[in-house]
Structure formats: C-alpha cells, structure tokens
Amino acid sequence: MQRAFAQCIRNAGQYAVELKAGDTRVFREHLEQIAAQADELYSAVDCDQIQTNFRGELRSYRDLVHQEVERLHADLAAVMESMQTFMAGVSGSTVDLKHELDREFQCLEAAAESGDLAAIRGAVQHAVETATKSCEEALRAQELITAQLQDEIRNLHKVVDYERKSALSDPLTGVWNRAKVDSRIKDLVLLNEAFCVFLFGLPGLLQISSMDSRMAPEVLRALAGRLRSMAGKKGELGMVGRWSEEVFAVVFNLPLSGAPISPESAEQSLGGNYAIQLDGASLDVPVEVRVRTVERPKDAPESAFFLQLGQAAFRATAR
Numbered sequence: 001m002q003r004a005f006a007q008c009i010r011n012a013g014q015y016a017v018e019l020k021a022g023d024t025r026v027f028r029e030h031l032e033q034i035a036a037q038a039d040e041l042y043s044a045v046d047c048d049q050i051q052t053n054f055r056g057e058l059r060s061y062r063d064l065v066h067q068e069v070e071r072l073h074a075d076l077a078a079v080m081e082s083m084q085t086f087m088a089g090v091s092g093s094t095v096d097l098k099h100e101l102d103r104e105f106q107c108l109e110a111a112a113e114s115g116d117l118a119a120i121r122g123a124v125q126h127a128v129e130t131a132t133k134s135c136e137e138a139l140r141a142q143e144l145i146t147a148q149l150q151d152e153i154r155n156l157h158k159v160v161d162y163e164r165k166s167a168l169s170d171p172l173t174g175v176w177n178r179a180k181v182d183s184r185i186k187d188l189v190l191l192n193e194a195f196c197v198f199l200f201g202l203p204g205l206l207q208i209s210s211m212d213s214r215m216a217p218e219v220l221r222a223l224a225g226r227l228r229s230m231a232g233k234k235g236e237l238g239m240v241g242r243w244s245e246e247v248f249a250v251v252f253n254l255p256l257s258g259a260p261i262s263p264e265s266a267e268q269s270l271g272g273n274y275a276i277q278l279d280g281a282s283l284d285v286p287v288e289v290r291v292r293t294v295e296r297p298k299d300a301p302e303s304a305f306f307l308q309l310g311q312a313a314f315r316a317t318a319r
Helices: 002-014 021-039 044-088 097-114 117-167 178-191 205-211 215-231 263-270 302-315
Strands: 195-201 238-244 247-252 272-278 281-287 290-296
Touching: 002 021, 002 044, 021 044, 044 272, 044 281, 178 195, 178 238, 178 247, 178 302, 195 263, 195 302, 205 215, 215 238, 215 247, 215 263, 215 272, 215 281, 263 290, 290 302
Parallel strands: none
Antiparallel strands: 195 247, 195 290, 238 247, 272 281
C-alpha cells in the first residue's frame, strides 16, 4: 500500500500537461521528493502531511497551467486577427502588372503601325480590359499593404501597452507599483472626489524572511492575490498596488463609509496562516496583516490628507 501510494504520486508528475518545460520539470522534482517521503512514511500523521503537500503541489501547478493557457489564448487570438487581416487583402493573381501593361502597349503600337482598323479596334479594346484589370490588381495590392501596416500598428500598440504596464507594475506580485498608485491618488485629488485608501502592512515580513528567504516572496504574492479578489478581478471596485516593501494599498473611489470592506473585517480575513509551497512541501506560514485607512472627503485640504497617508503607512508596519 505504501509503495502504491508513492508510485501514484510519481505517475501524477509523468502525466502532467506540459506547457512550459521549466514549470513541469520543477513540478516533477517536487512530486519526486513527496514520493520519496511516502516511501518512508511510518504513521498516519506522516500520511496526512504528505497528502497535504501533494494537494498543494497539484494546486500550484494547476494555477501555473491556467496562467499559461490564458497567455496562449491571448497569443492565438492576436495571430488569428493578424492572419485574417492579411488574408482579406491577398489577391489570387500573380500577374506582374508592369509587364502585363508593357505587353499591351507593344500590341497597340504594332496594331497602329499595321494600319488595320479592325486590329487597332481589337487591340484598344483588349488594352482597356487589361488596364482595368491591372488597376483592380494594383488597388488590391495597395489594400494589402495598408492592411499589413494596420496590423503592424496594432502589434506595436500592444507592445507599447505591455511595456507601459510593465513599467507601472510590481515585478514580484504583478499589482500596480507605487508610481501608479500615487498617480491614481493625485488624479482623484485633482478631480476633488471623495475617496479612501486602505493600507495593508506586513510587520512580520522580515521575521518570515529570516526563516527562509524564499518564504517572503511567496507570502507577498499570496497576499496580492487576496487583495485582487477583494478589489475585484478587473479592479472594478478598487485599485491594488504595492506601496512599499512591506505595505500594499487599495484605492477605492468611494468614501470610507461606502467601501466594500471595513478595516476590521479586512484584517480578520487577511491575517492567519498562508499555505505556500517550498521544495515539494506545503507550509503554513502565520502572517499578521495590519490595516490602516485614510479618507479624503471632497474639498478636504490636500496637504493634510497626504500627511495622514504617510503616517498611516508608517503605522501599518510599526513594530
């Protein structure tokens, strides 16, 4: 039974869907470590821990695969759009327009020199038909070039948008960075709208990092994911950003009384154990999340608000 349990874990790695070789290799290495633990388990407690680790690895790999599939879908949609634009302007003719017109002019000249009226009339009629066809071919070629240029412009826009977003995103967690958060706050102040800012501090982050330097990034990514869910997947409720190394911010375009969460409920729901995966093992890391809020009512002094914001960010991580 013990051997079968370990073999099942190994088989799960061999049958994993491989989208990125690096991710799959790490996944299989972690499962091999768990299988090795299963070969040596001695008690029901050990078995329960191995099952927890196994489920955690499957969950983490599933999330990675979902992200890669979404990226592939986006790339495929972009390629299909490009191909449709290209095919719409492709002409079925391979006639060299210049050579075709040159031949027609030569025929006209020969007919004119012959003095045969019927031949001249026929040559003129054929030349008109050929010229009309050539104009249509030239128009299609121009449309094709225009379509290709439009496609290139769209791709350039996508690259620019991606680069702009990358420049304003936190590379570790994927949420907006401090520059973007500050820009959003300044815009709301200029618009003189009532809004509030929630600050989420991690006062114990240094202690977590001292236990294992790999834990802190995993905790930060996990908290960022919870904040995204809290603010709405597409940011329709609030804008999530990383304020500093140990502080996240969510900007709600609402007064504090209208925010979808309260500081107390946020602190309660975000604090506690965070399950992270390290070396094929699922670890429960206790995390304290301290929540501070600052509200900027309409017509409130700008300087006072920014002073309160800085003080709140400091209190969110004060030890």
